[in-house]
Amino acid sequence: MAKIALGTTGEGALPEVWSALVVEFITTFLFVFAGVASAMATDKLAADALVGLFAVAVTHALVVAVMISAGHISGGHLNPAVTLGLLFGGHITLFRSILYWIDQLLAAAAACYLLEYLSGLTTPIHSLASGVGYLEGVIWEIVLTFSLLFTVYATIVDKRGSLNGLGPTLTGFVVGANILAGGAFSGASMNPARSFGPALVSWNWTDHWVYWVGPLIGGGLAGFIYENFFIIGQTHLPIPTVEAALLG
Template sequence: MAKIALGTTSEAALPELWRALVVEFITTFLFVFAGVGSAMATDKLEADALVALFAIAVTHALVVAVMISAGHISGGHLNPAVTLGLLVGGHITVFRSLLYWMDQLLAAAAACYLLEYLTSGLTTPIHSLASGVGYLQGVIWEIILTFSLLFTVYATIVDPKKGALNGLGPTLTGFVVGANILAGGAFSGASMNPARSFGPALVCWNWTDHWVYWVGPLIGGGLAGFIYENLFIFRPTTHLPIPIEEEAF
């Protein structure tokens, strides 16, 4: 069973950690900028609901695939739920995870504030539950969708025995994000990412249903990381946390 490593504050003195944090900020910023920007664009163009959903799904799929690849120094998490999933699998320390979470939230907020300025105050769409979708239903949607995301990350990127999938992980992860938005976007919004939901909520100061987009993704991400790491990855020696720059994700 993978062990969660606490880490120490001495990690803050490591140059590689700060390089990783800078890269994580940049990639998360660009991911949120494109993702939220696509939602704002479809609103401005008054696109048909189905067309808008498809456009948003494709945008997220493409930007996730690219930013994971571009963020290889930090691992390209882009998402507190991904960081948690890797934490419970023993791939990153608690101390670094906390720094990553702060980094991701700051990047998401910065991207959304910039979008508000660049669009002359156009409303930033928040994630909220659709009419007729209750809190429990919304949480379950987000648990399943985020579980799917992290299971894909582990199977195609983290697992050392990924075989023919080697190198395809970022693209396949982008595909599952896009598919999940098509499946759940009309119901829960298919966030799968607390930072992606946090930025728009902060800018609009509209926290309707916001807790759902923390509880669901963190449960789903943590559960997927724990299950895959402990049931499907076999290591001949005790698994130790991998330095950030050596991670595949």
């Protein structure tokens, strides 16, 4: 059974950790910038709901695939739920995870503040659709984030499933598919940072806790299950880089 590695504060002095944090900030910033901008564009253009949902799904699918690959130095997490799933699988230390979480939230906030400045519009938040209760919303986010992390593990972390570097693309596909499936119900966040940035900038925290509880449960559960049931006995990837699996 994988054990959570606590790590030490000494990791904060390592140059490779700071390099990883810079890359994680940049890639998360660009991911949130493109993702939130696509939602703002559909609102500004008054696009049909289905067309708008498709545009947002495609944008997220593309930018996730590219930023995971571009973020190979940090592992391209882009998402506190991904970091938690990798923590539960023993692939990153707790101390380094905390640094990543802070990094991701700051990047998301910076991206949304810039978007508000550039567009003059309010950043749209994730919130539950009419008729969708808190419990349903949490379950939606658990299932969708579990799907995301299961894909990350199966196509990137698991060396047997590296698929010649296709992991980031396939992960992008599942993000897009999940937005098409759940966007009309829970908003299909799957990412606390992606939800945090717009909520902070617009100062609208409606249903916000759902986008922490659901993704973190789904991500952590997927990491724990995949690591302990499907990667038993395999050598862990170097901490904290998951993308190394694509290069081997």
